[in-house]
Amino acid sequence: MQVSTSHDVEMPADALFDAVADFDLLERMMVRRGAQVTRLEPPAGSPMSWDIAFDWRGRRREMRLHVTSYDRPEKVQMHGTSDSFDVEIRADIVALSRYRSRLVLTIEGKARTIKARLMLQTAKLTRGSIDKKFEARVAAYLDGLAARDA
Numbered sequence: 341m342q343v344s345t346s347h348d349v350e351m352p353a354d355a356l357f358d359a360v361a362d363f364d365l366l367e368r369m370m371v372r373r374g375a376q377v378t379r380l381e382p383p384a385g386s387p388m389s390w391d392i393a394f395d396w397r398g399r400r401r402e403m404r405l406h407v408t409s410y411d412r413p414e415k416v417q418m419h420g421t422s423d424s425f426d427v428e429i430r431a432d433i434v435a436l437s438r439y440r441s442r443l444v445l446t447i448e449g450k451a452r453t454i455k456a457r458l459m460l461q462t463a464k465l466t467r468g469s470i471d472k473k474f475e476a477r478v479a480a481y482l483d484g485l486a487a488r489d490a
Contacts (some may be wrong), residue, residue: 341447341448341449341460341463341464341467342446342447343446343447343448343470344444344445345444345445345473345474345475345478345479346442346443346444347442347445347475347478347479347482348436348440348441348442349365349440349441349442349443349482349483349486349487350439350440350486351439351440351441351486352435352438353414353434353435353441354413354414355411355441356433356443356485357413357414357416358413359433360416360431360443361410361412361416363388364430367390369393370394373394374394374395375392375394376393376394378390378391378392381385382405382458387406387408388406388407389404389405389406390404390405390406391403391418392404393402397459401422401424402419402421402422402423403420403427404421404422405420406418406419413415414433414434415427415431415432416430416431416432417430417431417487418430422452423452423453424451424452424453424455424456424459425430425449425451425452425465426450426452427448427449427450428446428447428450429445429446429447430444430445430446431443431444432444432445438484443478445478445479447474
């Protein structure tokens with residue numbers, strides 16, 4: 341299942357990329373929402389990685405997340421693996437003008453087990469509401485970043 345959104349913001353592309361790739365801020369956001377986040381110390385030349393544990397649908401879930409691509413100021417891509425799912429997260433930044441940029445954020449989840457497939461099928465039934473919530477959260481996050489930088 342894939343969810344995607346694009347949002348325009350009054351920020352230069354470099355500033356938007358720096359805000360989106362602010363991993364310390366993202367870690368703090370996850371911790372505030374109840375997740376346990378452990379940054380793994382990568383060997384020299386390896387991408388950044390985290391172990392993330394969180395509660396979802398009444399169970400404790402654990403995921404390892406790796407940065408797979410970091411092309412400043414255009415793209416950040418991550419890959420996450422858990423017992424039940426594989427997740428791809430891709431953030432593309434497009435400069436629309438000198439002071440305006442667009443973020444295209446895509447998250448794709450792939451089931452690794454039958455139970456996970458059933459969860460994704462159930463989620464697909466409420467796809468419209470999931471898309472709306474995702475768009476609203478991304479827009480609120482980016483508008484908050486733009487207001488903070490202004």
